[in-house]
Amino acid sequence: MCTVISLHNVSKSYQQHQSILQAVHSVSLNIDKGEIHGVIGASGAGKSTLLRLMNVLETPDQGIVVVNNQTLTTLSNRKLREARRSIGMIFQHFNLVANKTVFANVAVPLELAGYSKKAKGDRVKECLEFVGLRDKAHQYPAQLSGGQKQRVAIARALANRPAVLLCDEPTSALDPQTTAGILDVLQTVNKELGVTIVIVSHEMDVVKSICDKVTVMESGEILETVSIESQAYIIPKNDPKWFLQQLTEKERNSNA
Amino acid sequence: MPEIILKYQAEIWQSIGETFVMVGISIFAALLVGLPIGTLLYLCRKGQMLENRALYSSLNIFVNIVRSFPFLLLVVFLIPFTRFIVGTAIGTMAATVPLSIMAIAYYSRLVEQALLEVPRGIIESAVSMGASVPEIIFKFLFVEARSSLLLGLTTSTISFISYSTVMGIVGGGGVGDFAIRYGYQRFETELMIYMIIIMIFFVQMIQYTGTTIAKKLDKR
Numbered sequence: 001m002c003t004v005i006s007l008h009n010v011s012k013s014y015q016q017h018q019s020i021l022q023a024v025h026s027v028s029l030n031i032d033k034g035e036i037h038g039v040i041g042a043s044g045a046g047k048s049t050l051l052r053l054m055n056v057l058e059t060p061d062q063g064i065v066v067v068n069n070q071t072l073t074t075l076s077n078r079k080l081r082e083a084r085r086s087i088g089m090i091f092q093h094f095n096l097v098a099n100k101t102v103f104a105n106v107a108v109p110l111e112l113a114g115y116s117k118k119a120k121g122d123r124v125k126e127c128l129e130f131v132g133l134r135d136k137a138h139q140y141p142a143q144l145s146g147g148q149k150q151r152v153a154i155a156r157a158l159a160n161r162p163a164v165l166l167c168d169e170p171t172s173a174l175d176p177q178t179t180a181g182i183l184d185v186l187q188t189v190n191k192e193l194g195v196t197i198v199i200v201s202h203e204m205d206v207v208k209s210i211c212d213k214v215t216v217m218e219s220g221e222i223l224e225t226v227s228i229e230s231q232a233y234i235i236p237k238n239d240p241k242w243f244l245q246q247l248t249e250k251e252r253n254s255n256a
Numbered sequence: 257m258p259e260i261i262l263k264y265q266a267e268i269w270q271s272i273g274e275t276f277v278m279v280g281i282s283i284f285a286a287l288l289v290g291l292p293i294g295t296l297l298y299l300c301r302k303g304q305m306l307e308n309r310a311l312y313s314s315l316n317i318f319v320n321i322v323r324s325f326p327f328l329l330l331v332v333f334l335i336p337f338t339r340f341i342v343g344t345a346i347g348t349m350a351a352t353v354p355l356s357i358m359a360i361a362y363y364s365r366l367v368e369q370a371l372l373e374v375p376r377g378i379i380e381s382a383v384s385m386g387a388s389v390p391e392i393i394f395k396f397l398f399v400e401a402r403s404s405l406l407l408g409l410t411t412s413t414i415s416f417i418s419y420s421t422v423m424g425i426v427g428g429g430g431v432g433d434f435a436i437r438y439g440y441q442r443f444e445t446e447l448m449i450y451m452i453i454i455m456i457f458f459v460q461m462i463q464y465t466g467t468t469i470a471k472k473l474d475k476r
């Protein structure tokens with residue numbers, strides 16, 4: 001197995017008022033090609049910072065970041081921008097350009113990479129097909145549901161055929177039904193396209209359902225990394241009777 | 257058509273023309289210089305892409321000083337500069353110099369504010385895609401802020417019309433100056449009221465056009 005992402009003794013701190021906050025403290029981590037790697041931990045544990053260090057969205061105070069055999073921490077700005085094209089990223093709040101259509105949003109990374117108009121059009125359609133939104137190409141993000149927006153974001157992140165996809169709480173703004181759909185898409189991205197996925201989440205169910213390995217973080221440090229057997233994401237039923245049943249069951253348990 | 261308007265027809269058309277020249281050139285200056293300055297103000301702020309304290313402070317001070325000048329004093333204060341640029345300090349073209357300086361300062365602040373409204377996450381996604389600073393500006397910032405940028409320009413234009421009314425002081429002419437000289441000073445109250453109506457009409461038109469287009473551009 002070869003390593004695609006490797007962090008060596010990486011640290012990141014922030015100046016907060018008078019004190020210095022150590023968001024990530026001397027972390028080393030290797031992520032293998034083809035893996036779905038989860039990062040879980042309490043809010044403020046440093047998960048997002050760790051993820052953002054992987055594409056050097058945050059410059060580490062010290063340590064080395066290597067992705068796709070390139071040492072990102074020593075690259076020139078220009079080379080770093082090129083390297084980032086093969087590292088896709090998606091976010092909790094999707095971060096689509098609201099004034100661009102779905103098509104135009106997915107086209108942006110291709111324009112940055114210098115695709116011709118024809119090649120761009122073909123690739124956008126391919127990506128939208130992949131996430132099942134080809135018919136929404138000419139809509140604006142505001143006309144889509146949360147799950148559909150995240151699918152567009154995934155299509156956008158995949159447009160340049162990245163080797164790695166970084167996901168920061170990709171399902172945390174979604175309801176459980178929609179979450180299951182997005183996790184399905186991510187799994188397909190991993191299995192069919194061979195993309196290595198790092199997924200940060202505070203939801204145990206999410207991490208358990210698709211990850212091969214999970215890193216647990218606490219106060220900026222790695223507590224442990226464990227291999228797991230992924231288990232199906234359990235979709236709670238979305239009907240009032242089921243809600244009632246759940247509520248009264250809880251009550252019975254606590255009465256007992 | 258009221259008799260008084262027919263009587264002064266030529267002068268009225270000329271004054272409207274002068275207002276158009278003064279306001280038109282100000283809008284042009286606002287776009288050509290104010291838009292880049294506003295964008296730089298945004299980019300050089302603390303925590304932004306091109307964080308640069310010295311440049312931010314200089315631009316910020318320029319904008320604040322120009323905007324805090326009583327406009328008539330700014331006109332007088334700029335006379336030497338105006339003479340240097342257009343060769344004379346008197347006339348419609350000379351009047352466009354202080355108006356343009358004010359327009360630049362006014363609009364650059366509105367541009368900065370419009371860009372600050374763009375969600376940070378969008379910039380972040382742009383950086384993660386490997387976009388360069390110019391690409392972020394043109395493919396993300398300006399696209400997302402376009403309706404605010406246009407509304408800001410609309411507001412600015414209406415202010416320029418108002419500022420242009422005092423340009424009689426340096427012989428700039430325009431609708432406002434005509435209303436004061438003929439309507440007020442020659443006691444042609446009826447004429448003055450017609451001129452005010454013309455101004456109101458212009459302002460309404462501009463506001464309506466700006467708001468309508470901005471609404472069309474806004475898909476958020």
Ligand SMILES: Nc1ncnc2c1ncn2[C@@H]1O[C@H](COP(=O)(O)OP(=O)(O)O)[C@@H](O)[C@H]1O
Nearest residue numbers: 014015021023042043044045046047048049050
């Ligand atoms: N840009 C920043 N400036 C200052 N402090 C930050 C910044 N980003 C994160 N932090 C702090 O670093 C810590 C870790 O944040 P984060 O990585 O976002 O945690 P998590 O994603 O696990 O909730 C938090 O205490 C947070 O307040």
Ligand SMILES: [Mg+2]
Nearest residue numbers: 047048049169
């Ligand atoms: Mg986080």
